[in-house]
Amino acid sequence: MSEKKIICDLCKIEMILSKVDLLYQDQKMNADLLKCPKCGQVYISEELVKNKMREVESNLEEK
Numbered sequence: 001m002s003e004k005k006i007i008c009d010l011c012k013i014e015m016i017l018s019k020v021d022l023l024y025q026d027q028k029m030n031a032d033l034l035k036c037p038k039c040g041q042v043y044i045s046e047e048l049v050k051n052k053m054r055e056v057e058s059n060l061e062e063k
């Protein structure tokens, strides 16, 4: 995990790591994502999306 802090654009406060439910191609999954404790906005980096997509795709191939 990187120590880089992500600040919510709206609230100007630090986002915290929390479990977030995601829906991708009808696959429900959850991940630890940075989320603003005030407005609930979730920060999703491009890198994370790519990793998650790869994870889901490999899961589909196994079936």
Ligand SMILES: [Zn+2]
Binding pocket: 008, 009, 010, 011, 012, 036, 037, 038, 039, 040, 041
């Ligand atoms: Zn916020």
